[in-house]
Amino acid sequence: MTSIAILGGTGALGGALALRLAKAGHRVLIGSRDAAKAQAFAETLHAAHPSAQVRGFDLKAAAAEGEICVLTVPYAAHPDTLAQVRQHVAGKIVVDATVPLRPPKVGTVQLPPAGAAAVEAQAALGPEARVVSALQNIGAEKLAAGQAVDGDVLVASDDNEAAATVCALLAEIGLRAWHVGPLANSAAAEAMTSVLIQINRRYKRVQAGLRITGKAKEAEAGAGSPGVSVTPLRGLPLLQPGDNLAGLIEAAITAAGLAPEDGDVVVVAQKAVSKVEGRAVRLDEVAVTERGRALAAESEKPAPLAELIAGEAAEVMRVKPGLIVTRHRTGMVAANAGIDASNLADPAGPEMALLWPENPDASAAALRRALEDRFGVRLAVIVSDSLGRAWRMGTAGTAIGTSGMRPVRDRRGETDLFGRVLQATVVAVGDEIAAAASLVIGEAAEGIPAALVRGAVYEPCEETGSADLIRPLDQDLFR
Numbered sequence: 001m002t003s004i005a006i007l008g009g010t011g012a013l014g015g016a017l018a019l020r021l022a023k024a025g026h027r028v029l030i031g032s033r034d035a036a037k038a039q040a041f042a043e044t045l046h047a048a049h050p051s052a053q054v055r056g057f058d059l060k061a062a063a064a065e066g067e068i069c070v071l072t073v074p075y076a077a078h079p080d081t082l083a084q085v086r087q088h089v090a091g092k093i094v095v096d097a098t099v100p101l102r103p104p105k106v107g108t109v110q111l112p113p114a115g116a117a118a119v120e121a122q123a124a125l126g127p128e129a130r131v132v133s134a135l136q137n138i139g140a141e142k143l144a145a146g147q148a149v150d151g152d153v154l155v156a157s158d159d160n161e162a163a164a165t166v167c168a169l170l171a172e173i174g175l176r177a178w179h180v181g182p183l184a185n186s187a188a189a190e191a192m193t194s195v196l197i198q199i200n201r202r203y204k205r206v207q208a209g210l211r212i213t214g215k216a217k218e219a220e221a222g223a224g225s226p227g228v229s230v231t232p233l234r235g236l237p238l239l240q241p242g243d244n245l246a247g248l249i250e251a252a253i254t255a256a257g258l259a260p261e262d263g264d265v266v267v268v269a270q271k272a273v274s275k276v277e278g279r280a281v282r283l284d285e286v287a288v289t290e291r292g293r294a295l296a297a298e299s300e301k302p303a304p305l306a307e308l309i310a311g312e313a314a315e316v317m318r319v320k321p322g323l324i325v326t327r328h329r330t331g332m333v334a335a336n337a338g339i340d341a342s343n344l345a346d347p348a349g350p351e352m353a354l355l356w357p358e359n360p361d362a363s364a365a366a367l368r369r370a371l372e373d374r375f376g377v378r379l380a381v382i383v384s385d386s387l388g389r390a391w392r393m394g395t396a397g398t399a400i401g402t403s404g405m406r407p408v409r410d411r412r413g414e415t416d417l418f419g420r421v422l423q424a425t426v427v428a429v430g431d432e433i434a435a436a437a438s439l440v441i442g443e444a445a446e447g448i449p450a451a452l453v454r455g456a457v458y459e460p461c462e463e464t465g466s467a468d469l470i471r472p473l474d475q476d477l478f479r
């Protein structure tokens with residue numbers, strides 16, 4: 001949690017920012033020319049969101065108390081506000097959102113003689129202030145709406161570390177930010193606001209914004225990976241049916257200090273998805289049929305469990321005492337149709353079994369949509385389970401649901417180091433990513449249900465899902 005002073009926090013942009021930052025768990029200090037006005041405003045925010053930590057101060061007190069200060073005052077008030085807070089911001093990051101608009105000609109670019117308002121701010125605050133320019137192209141109404149913002153933020157600063165801190169902070173409140181170079185480059189963002197105002201007027205748009213297009217180099221098939229990182233997402237509570245898994249994962253990503261990037265993959269354990277989707281079944285409530293009784297007799301498993309397995313299986317492939325190998329209704333081959341009885345409710349409670357999600361690809365897609373909306377980047381999501389592999393010992397993380405990626409990477413036609421054309425190389429990249437993530441995802445007591453994987457090379461794709469990973473039955477050489 002960081003203490004963030006918003007100087008001009010009673011206004012349109014400052015107020016919207018205050019709310020988002022408070023909701024993200026930060027302590028917000030509203031700074032105003034009038035302390036009583038700031039306090040009253042803080043109380044309104046607090047009344048609407050009782051968990052928000054917001055208080056009101058005069059400008060100097062807010063700047064003195066804040067670890068980071070954000071400046072959101074009209075350009076006319078810029079010099080006076082800077083002069084008031086100068087002595088309180090030495091060594092601190094000061095985010096300047098000011099656009100040097102000169103009413104009434106706000107649709108015309110009119111940059112100041114120094115080149116940019118943010119450059120003027122640096123001059124006024126002195127070299128010890130770490131001025132970062134940001135947010136000029138994000139409409140306050142969009143931020144206030146609390147939803148995903150369809151616009152990017154250009155961040156300019158001479159202090160790379162300060163710029164990175166601000167980009168991470170913006171990611172926490174759902175904004176995708178780009179560090180676009182030195183503070184002087186703030187001129188481009190400041191000028192762009194008048195351009196966007198023109199677009200709004202001429203094309204009758206509301207709060208036009210800016211989007212940076214293109215894709216990350218490492219995500220291009222064949223470009224190779226700069227290296228893969230796998231970060232565990234910790235701190236999720238014990239999950240219950242109906243929990244907002246996307247919201248909890250968002251919070252865990254933020255708590256891990258991560259700002260998701262285009263191409264990142266979120267891998268989430270099937271157990272977590274199944275729990276929130278209410279796929280736990282009480283064994284004493286299962287109606288056992290003749291089919292379940294027969295499978296129970298052959299496998300020596302409890303009849304209700306055998307019944308569930310039979311229900312989830314498209315085909316029971318092999319049975320021996322203690323083991324049932326099935327082809328799950330999704331087509332995946334899995335022991336016991338993927339049904340699990342570990343890590344469920346308390347041992348004193350009724351015996352439970354946990355089934356795979358109804359449609360693991362749909363679960364992955366829903367999670368991806370929510371996370372993409374929240375972070376404004378293109379992601380892939382994999383629902384993974386630890387499965388045994390034919391003729392190999394041990395289990396490995398396997399993709400049972402995918403979204404946003406082609407889970408099989410066909411490298412046939414590419415050339416190897418010696419220029420030979422690859423003839424038969426089809427890589428199960430979905431399974432590889434799931435396996436990498438399973439190195440940190442907890443199986444038993446660790447309680448880490450998800451991980452963020454960065455740097456994996458895969459082909460983004462909207463259409464396909466985990467079925468691509470299943471070898472068609474007519475290609476089965478063993479039966």
Ligand SMILES: NC(=O)c1ccc[n+]([C@@H]2O[C@H](COP(=O)([O-])OP(=O)(O)OC[C@H]3O[C@@H](n4cnc5c(N)ncnc54)[C@H](OP(=O)(O)O)[C@@H]3O)[C@@H](O)[C@H]2O)c1
Pocket residue numbers: 008009010011012013014031032033034037038071072073074075076077097098099100101135136137138139140141
């Ligand atoms: N609105 C947007 O969508 C948006 C988007 C991007 C950037 N910006 C930039 O962010 C800054 C703030 O914009 P805003 O729309 O939030 O402004 P605003 O609502 O008009 O004003 C923000 C606050 O500035 C304070 N202020 C200080 N001196 C002032 C003066 N002489 N006249 C009026 N208010 C004064 C007021 O707070 P107290 O009365 O409490 O002191 C006011 O609540 C501007 O530089 C703007 O260009 C705005």
